[in-house]
Amino acid sequence: MKTLKKILKWTGIVLAILVLTGISLYFIYLRPFMQKMKEVHVVQYDKELTLVLGGGGNSGILVSDSLVLVIDTKMDEAAEQLASQVKALAGSKHILVVNTHFHPDHEKGNAYYKGQMILAGGNYTPEFWLKQNGSEGVPTVWLKDRMEIPMGDEHVTILNLGKNVHTASDVVVYLKKRKMLFAGDVILNKQAPAMFGVADPAGYLDAFNTLPKQFEIQTIVPGHGPVGGMDVLENFRQYFLDMQTAAADPSKKDGLVAKYKDWGQIPFAMSPGATIRAFQKDKH
Numbered sequence: 001m002k003t004l005k006k007i008l009k010w011t012g013i014v015l016a017i018l019v020l021t022g023i024s025l026y027f028i029y030l031r032p033f034m035q036k037m038k039e040v041h042v043v044q045y046d047k048e049l050t051l052v053l054g055g056g057g058n059s060g061i062l063v064s065d066s067l068v069l070v071i072d073t074k075m076d077e078a079a080e081q082l083a084s085q086v087k088a089l090a091g092s093k094h095i096l097v098v099n100t101h102f103h104p105d106h107e108k109g110n111a112y113y114k115g116q117m118i119l120a121g122g123n124y125t126p127e128f129w130l131k132q133n134g135s136e137g138v139p140t141v142w143l144k145d146r147m148e149i150p151m152g153d154e155h156v157t158i159l160n161l162g163k164n165v166h167t168a169s170d171v172v173v174y175l176k177k178r179k180m181l182f183a184g185d186v187i188l189n190k191q192a193p194a195m196f197g198v199a200d201p202a203g204y205l206d207a208f209n210t211l212p213k214q215f216e217i218q219t220i221v222p223g224h225g226p227v228g229g230m231d232v233l234e235n236f237r238q239y240f241l242d243m244q245t246a247a248a249d250p251s252k253k254d255g256l257v258a259k260y261k262d263w264g265q266i267p268f269a270m271s272p273g274a275t276i277r278a279f280q281k282d283k284h
């Protein structure tokens, strides 16, 4: 009887600690992170190009005489706002939606583009997409390698990276005249990446090398965080190199992780620790 009481007492204490930890993590990290993610900033970059930042993944709207290109469709209210903005700009023009990848913060708004072309990376299948995201807004075009689209005086390249980086089929969009790369979650600005599923740190490092060789990049629109120059790529590369060092030499971990304390992160899921674990997993 005494032992049972003791067990019950300790189970209660452990449960209380777990619940309190959960609640504190929610209020300290998750809630501010989610609130920040909801903020939307519209930047009229030039006459034809509008950047709609936040509210899920960063988006772009490029308008030409006959076509409106939309990069990533966001989630929640921001997705609805983006869709009405796109429709107002498009009028009777065709709309081409590009999803940089299948995560909901980049594709939930697809549901607002019924009857339009929606393009995603061809390493996914419609069945996979359906299983992940439900039947609303499943892409209609599955890009295997690359697509070139002249849009007025702009030339657009849509490229499927074709191997595991952030996901199994990340798509980037390059605007040649503007020397601008929409990188999806392959490049983030001051935010730790989500290393879920097949996310591969070696794939990221490879992409940081190959993208600047394929495209002359002056401006980067990251999947999340502010727009910037090549420094956005270099900072994100340095983050991965630091986490690789920390994975190989745990004595350096604290110092290297501390460098990124100002970056957006969620413990365990999107954090330096998660990236370090991904590097360690990579080796086995």
Ligand SMILES: [Zn+2]
Residues within 6 Å of the ligand: 056, 057, 103, 105, 106, 185, 223, 224
């Ligand atoms: Zn994202």
